[in-house]
Amino acid sequence: MPLSRLSLCLAAGLTFTALLPSLGTPALAQADVIAERRAGLKRMGEHSRAIKEILDNKGDLAGVAASARDMEGFFRTLPARFPPGSDKGDTKALPAVWSERATFEANAARTSELAARLASTAATGDGDASAAAFRELGQSCGTCHRSYRAR
Numbered sequence: 001m002p003l004s005r006l007s008l009c010l011a012a013g014l015t016f017t018a019l020l021p022s023l024g025t026p027a028l029a030q031a032d033v034i035a036e037r038r039a040g041l042k043r044m045g046e047h048s049r050a051i052k053e054i055l056d057n058k059g060d061l062a063g064v065a066a067s068a069r070d071m072e073g074f075f076r077t078l079p080a081r082f083p084p085g086s087d088k089g090d091t092k093a094l095p096a097v098w099s100e101r102a103t104f105e106a107n108a109a110r111t112s113e114l115a116a117r118l119a120s121t122a123a124t125g126d127g128d129a130s131a132a133a134f135r136e137l138g139q140s141c142g143t144c145h146r147s148y149r150a151r
């Protein structure tokens with residue numbers, strides 16, 4: 001391989017690794033990036049269902065706080081899970097994820113903040129306030145899906 005191409009590959013690899021600090025694995029293929037983010041989002045859906053179940057049944061809010069904290073961390077890493085080029089393949093992400101990036105990132109940041117708020121509210125033991133915080137969190141999922149996820 002000529003040196004210039006080699007350094008190009010290295011540069012691309014480094015950029016890619018920098019985009020995925022939380023995954024820790026360098027140079028994942030795009031298919032793996034897509035599969036990993038979808039698995040993570042599935043986990044977010046499971047957290048939402050588990051939280052709703054606890055709130056509906058006035059169960060232990062410690063479980064709500066734990067799920068919400070995982071959601072807070074995941075949504076902080078969400079933009080990095082949509083690197084350029086990961087629009088092709090087994091994905092429902094719309095082109096707007098890349099063309100309207102600032103709003104996409106703001107949606108992810110707000111969702112992370114709302115998850116953090118839910119976690120701290122649940123930690124106070126207030127079920128009604130937790131339910132209100134959870135409704136707001138759910139709305140922020142829907143807001144992003146309407147613009148950025150194909151049906």
Ligand code: HEC
Binds near residue numbers: 042044
């Ligand atoms: C910043 C935008 C954004 C936010 C906020 C967001 N999502 Fe998504 N979500 C997406 C996109 C884009 C996809 C499609 C991903 C793909 O197919 O590659 C998706 C897909 C999903 C999927 C399907 C995963 C699969 O492939 O099986 C679930 C479940 C999901 N999201 C749950 C949630 C929940 C729950 C929340 C809120 C707590 C949420 N999402 C918030 C953008 C977002």
